[in-house]
Amino acid sequence: METFLQALRSLGPMRLAVMGAVILGLIGFFIFLTTRLTTPQMELLFGELDSSDSARIVGQLESSNTAYELRANGSQVFVPSDKVAQLRLTMAEQGLSGGSIGYEIFDDADALGTTNFLQNISLIRALEGELVRSIKTIESVRAARVHLVLPRRELFSREKQQPRASILVKMRGATRLSNEQVSAVQHLVAAAVPGLIPSRISIVDDKGSLLARGFEDKDSPAAMAAKSEERRRAFENRLARTIEALLEKTVGFGKVRAEVTADMDFDLISTNEETFSPDGQVVRSTQSVEEQSQSRDAEANQPVSVATNLPDANLGGGEGGASSSTSENRTEETVNYEISKKVISHVRDAGIVKRLSVAVLVDGILSTSEEGETTYEDRSKKDMQFFGTLVRAAIGFDGDRGDSVDIINMRFEAQDMELDEALELFFGLDKNDMLRMAEILVLSIVAILVILLVVRPLVSRAFEAIPSGLGALGAEARLLAEGAAPALAAPGAPGEIPEAEMEKFEEMIDIERIEGRVKASSVKRVGEIVEKHPAEALAIVRTWMYQES
CATH class of the missing domain: 1.10.287 (Helix Hairpins)
Incomplete structure (x- = not known):
């Protein structure tokens, strides 16, 4: 110590x-x-909660003495991972689904004490909640809100107001709803609400972009103009996505950006053309008429009697005087000709492309050296020419209508993209x-x-905190282990250790520490040296005994 x-x-x-x-x-x-x-590892129990839902869920967890964590300003509740499934079942049983409320709102409702107004409000809330659940099943949608306007027709009212709806969707990361998905959401909501049509549904994303516009009359000029604008935008986006998907196979994901501007004609034109060919006449019909007539006249001095009026009265040997006869033949032929004609009815649908302008931005080549340094290199002119050829072929380039394609190589700035919390990584983790x-x-x-x-x-x-005086003893022991006998000094010799230093040396020796550090092999080696050199060992022992005395 x-x-x-x-x-x-x-x-x-x-x-x-x-x-x-x-x-x-x-x-x-x-x-x-x-x-x-x-x-314990914490796992998400419910997310995207409002303050009221979060407070009710936290109160239930505290009553059951369950550990929890609140994150994202209280909109996310985390619990131990081994209790997530059980807690979700328990919360669902108590009506705490951690999200929108559906038709379960009527499970515990008191029908006798509820007014008609409250019943209608509960019905709208339930319908909105069920629609939110259906919309959230779309893969790229993280959260959604649905607002329904279902006007109540008052008594003795003549005009009936049509229902309307507005939808707000929050996407996962940088994903976006395609035009087909937007139309699918509109038809989904319209089919679930009586009297609602897709043209009266507006859809907005979490970035404030208008995805679908709602109109009272789908045939109004404003609705037709908006529809034309949506068609033009959809056409431009389709070409841009086609270009990006084509070039990303070569330059890498996220290293291509394409923008397309289309000048389109949405006029509906109907043309009827009728052409006659005089050289192509053909016989349509032929009508022939042939007439033949004969007449005979008797002389006027022939007396009129009964005999002359009898049949064949003049056949009896030519008696009665001379007579004259007349014969007439007429032939008439009518030919009707038809001139060949060609009738062309041409209807040009709206949305004809008049001109295309395409701008493509391509990132360069990033290479990492062995020292870990990243260098940027522009793409070669040959590669840029190949990219231009691919883009022109993909968009149906037509120089006669004035199409233009510009491809520029510039360095992209690295951006951190928001990742989905439920995104699965390697090995299912x-x-x-x-x-x-x-x-x-x-x-x-x-x-x-x-x-x-x-x-x-x-x-x-x-x-290693051993006194320095033990160094001499350690050196001497090493000499013995190596087989070299130390020089023995007589009591009065110059090599003799003074008595004062010897006493100091004895005070600094800690037998227990030495015994703890000496190896068994060293002890065995010292024994072998003593057996080989008994005289020298005896002299050393005598010296030690002499010093102690």
Whole structure:
């Protein structure tokens, strides 16, 4: 104990303060490490909550003595991962679904004490909640809000107001709703609400962009103009996405940006054309008429009698005088000709492209050297020419109508994109699992470094804090182990150790520390040396005995 205290005194106050601070830091670090490793992993129970829902869920967790954490300004509630499934079932049983309220609002409602107005409000809330749940099932939608306007027709009113709806969607990360998805959401809501049509539904995203515009009359000029604008924008976006998808296969994901401007004609033109060809006449019909007539006249001096009026009265030998006869033939033919004609009815649909202007921005080449330095390099002119050829072929380039394509190579600025919290990573692990593993790995590395760089040197110095006088004994023991006999000095010889120094040397020897540090192999080696050199060993022992006496 005295040796330890003497070693502490020899360190000085500064070293003692540093050692104390290091020890306290180590104790605090290991306490933090133990607490962190023993703390249960927290997992998201419900997210995107408003204040009222979050307060009710927290109250239920506190009543059941369940540990929880509030994050994102109270909109997210985290609980231990091993209790997530059970707590969700419990919350659902009590009507705390952590989101919109659906038709379960009528489960515990008192129908006798509820007015008609409250019933209508509850019906609208339930319908909005069910629509929100349906919209959130779309993969790229994180959250949604639906507002329904269902006018009530008053008694004796002549005009009926039509229902309307507005929808706000929050997307996951940088994703966007496509035109097909926007139309699908409109038809989904319209089919669920009686009397609602898709043209009366407006959709807005979380960035304030108008995805769909609602109109009272879909055939009004404003509605037609908005529809034409949406068609033009959809056409431009489709061409831009086609260009980006084509070039990203070569330059890499996120290294291409394309913008397309289309000049389109939305006039509906109907043309009827009728052409006659005089050289192409054909016989349509032919009508022939043939007439033949004969007449005979008798002389006027023939007396009129009964005999002359009898049939065949003039056949009896030509009696009665002379007569005259007349014969007439007429042939008539009518031919109708039809001239060939060609009738063309041409209807040009709205949305004809008159001109295209395309701008493409391509990132350069980033390369990393062996030293870890990142260098930027512009793309070659040959590559840019290839990109131009691909873009022109993809958009249906037509120089006669004045299309233009500009491709520029510039360096992109790195941007951090928001990642989805539920995005699955490698081996089926989500983001929280990966962060937990990274945290444990970092803490383990820090603990190992502390042990190797702090604890081990302190322990080594503590064991090596042996008085310097033992160096002579250690040197002598090493000489014995190496087989070299030390020179023996007589009691009065010059090499004799003075008595005062010998007493100081004896006080500094700690037998227990020596025994703890001497190896068994060294002891065996000393025994072998004594057996080989008994005379020298006997002389050393006699010297020790002489010094003690």
